[in-house]
Amino acid sequence: MKKLFGYLKGYGGPFSLAIIAIILATVMQLSVPILIKYAIDSIIGDVEPGRLQFLMDAFGKSLGGVVLIIVVMSLLRGVFMFLKGYLSSYAAENIAKDIREKLYTQIQYMTFERHTRKETGDMVQRCTSDVETIRRFLGVQVVDLGRIIFMLGFTLVIMSTLNAELTLYSMIMIPVLFFFSYIFFTKIQKTFKKSDEAEGKLTTVLQENLSGVRVVRAFGREEHEIDRFEDVNASHRNITYKLIETLAVFWASSDFLTLLQNGIVLVVGAGMVIRGELTIGTLTAFITYVSMLLWPVKQLGRLLSEFGKTTVSIGRIEEILSEDIEVDQPNEGEPEIYGNISFRNVSFGYDEHQRVLENVSFELPVGSTLGILGSTGSGKSTLVHLLQRLYDYEGSIQIDGHELKDIRRGWIRKKIGLVLQEPHLYAKTVKENIGITKRNYKEKEIFDAAKAASIHSNILTFKEGYDTIIGEKGVSLSGGQKQRIAIARTIIDSDKRILIFDDSLSAVDTETDMRIRNALKSRSKDITTLIISHRIATLAEADNIIVLDEGRIVQMGTHEELIQEEGLYKRIWDLQQMAV
Template structure:
């Protein structure tokens, strides 16, 4: 029922079109039902000697043009009437198809837009748990399944209903015994269709989920193609794809077998039914119980009736697929959106940051940060150092509101982080991630991405600060150089600097470098930090790095270990203390000295 409510909501704005489409289907069915009656009257009453069994207004019209004798001499009139009825039937079938297709396309468009919008507003933590391939499957293949059902099969349900009501009403009037014979197999077909619907629904869900897993394998392989090539994993990835592909093929094959059983058995039942009507009807017509025209009506109606009833199985099968697809779409739409507003505060952010006994964990069980407290004054540069898994990235993710902290308080300029509008917050906190993502756009477009109506001069200035301007100018097309997907045409350091320039152009009062200087050589690293100090004197900067020379120049350094703040102070202060910072400094210095000695001795 929940899936049906979702479908009804999605149909908003197109319900009138569907209603009109169903009316058209009803009229088309009515004209199709009338056609055999015209043939019956022609055979029995115009060519034959049976009295006219037509509505009074038609009988008066026939009398006004000369009666049955006139029609007998002008058989082109009933023939022309049949042509007109067929044309009317075709016109209403066309309008039915057109209106239902327009409505279905509009619903599919709105559904894709709603899904995309909903995904865009999901919390950062949600995106870390879902498979990209599965999301793509739900937004494309599942939406297409729903669109096909709404465009074709949804209105066909009304055809079955209209056909049953119209034909059964006329058949009962003509002959009750023949009607019972004609309808003998219909209940069996309906029960058979319902059983088939339940089996197909389960099978389609398995096949759809398998296709999602196949899409995930494909997406991961394409996204990580360089890793696959670098480690020679082509054969392994191919075997993994073959395994998923075989699983998908077997499940689809099971669906095909179900369809084959349904169509073959329903064909046998339908042919037996039509044979029974023809044999019994011929006997009754031969003995004078019914007329030849009545036999024609029953055999024609039988063909017209059995086909949509058999088709009901396919309609129910497609409906089963659609219900599964709606359920998969609903799983996304039911996910609660990220609360972006908080208390709706949008203060002017200057850059003073304060953590007060902040604790955080991803699963509410294993703590990542434990009672972290510190204060960063406006315009200061803070360096964060610590071993892998100590909580460095989690710290800055909390500051951007990507995750919610479990306990304590985070304030910016004295205002609680939870009370701020998150969109406003993120516009004022620029972050360069450890793994920069570049879009398939030009270099200039990638740099100017974070700001609307950006001027070329602003792009050049940001590129200069990031020490990438001269590199870009050396390219044949300069800032109009297209970047391959995910920036594959650039080196790691060049991608980092493009990402840094993209963040700098925001001119945010708080800048975060999440180990984003690691792919840049020491000289360029120093040049970028120097430019940042000159251009952004009033900007609060947080730098996460494992490079001790980068860390040492910060105003203050915090050392994290196992989620706890174990040291805080300037480089000079921390070097006087026994602890994590001095150990890292000594290790890196020793490594550099060993490397210099080996270089001098010519061993490297």
């Protein structure tokens, strides 16, 4: 509840006005049975009008006057209901917008480690369906809570003034409905959480399949993916069906209790009319008020069920909002970056039981190139992740004499260009993908970067050239084309002082590989470069090469030095030479 009302901060005015509007609408609604009673008892019959004598004085014994008043009050009730809906919807939509923006900002700054542990589909689910659940509750149920409280209290007061004994009979089922609603609330909360999680898994499977459509087609896995989707879809269907069953049981049972209560009032009230203890008009008003009295109790069950769903959604959203984020510390600065890199006894592990890097040390002067070779899982990518401060580390990493931990994350990442083996491209034009890292880019800069990445001539063959829209994640491009566009996107930014190629030349042929490296050398002589590759030809011209094995540097030197000594580097070199 604290979190829920925290979302209302800044929107108390519209919600308060909406509650006032719904109260006024309820007053109009509750006045109608009194007018009907007056018409039956005092206009059709001969019962004294009592406090409604002013109506008799104004309209005499005329049903038309009563009808006119009822019509006017119904119109006013409609106006107040409109205001209630408009004000509550205005506030709820703005609150949902604020929550979505908070979530998106939180996701942007959430630590990289947290991102690796979250499923994309589940994150999407929390940012869409869970926010929608909260919006719906705030837009409808919160205001209805004020209506329920007012209607319960005011209806009981009116009924007790009409006949205290019959009022007690009218309340027999209320405790039962309250208890039933409470049981229902506890049941629906658990069921909805399971349904929400199942929907999240369904979204995850769908997202993975759409993103990996090329892999699915390439390996003929369509039937497998269909079966996989059917499994999670069936699970979601079964859980949601249980949710619907629970709702059906509640509404059917509450309807039965409501009808039973109406029956009790009708039987007891009819007996009182026969004995002359109650007028027909009063009995008619009582039957109407009983329905009005039981509606809030039934609605309370709906409110509790929606509240159950909302608490689950709030919990799922707060899980994201409470995640650790990258926060700049007061001691972190923005020093001038030239590209001199020093690793001294650097160690790192994703958990305390498994080390990925152990006592890694090397020096990389400004403008030089470091080649990194190693088997899968040897710590190559982890090493460059540390250089970008995606993880904290043990030991010392210095950039131009400044400890990396003392440099603001956003600042050092602006100075480092990273090209991955599987780059992420956007469903935009080729030009927009290349220029996405630089604001106010010029076309000449786009063309020069594309030429350096050896992709310019390929782009010109596309149907619309640089204005060709590529599919999501570059699905319409080959692996080599995606890598080269990613390289162009990285090198267009002249602020980059360090370039990292994480096996990002693996999908191009040897000749294109050499052409790209030569172009980069001539273009960026003062830029420090780290190249991760399994292709010795790519690493051969590096100023220094390190070989990683199980997180340790087992070999270090130039290409000429390493092919002369026994080890992993020479074995791979010999194998690749035999394959030529």
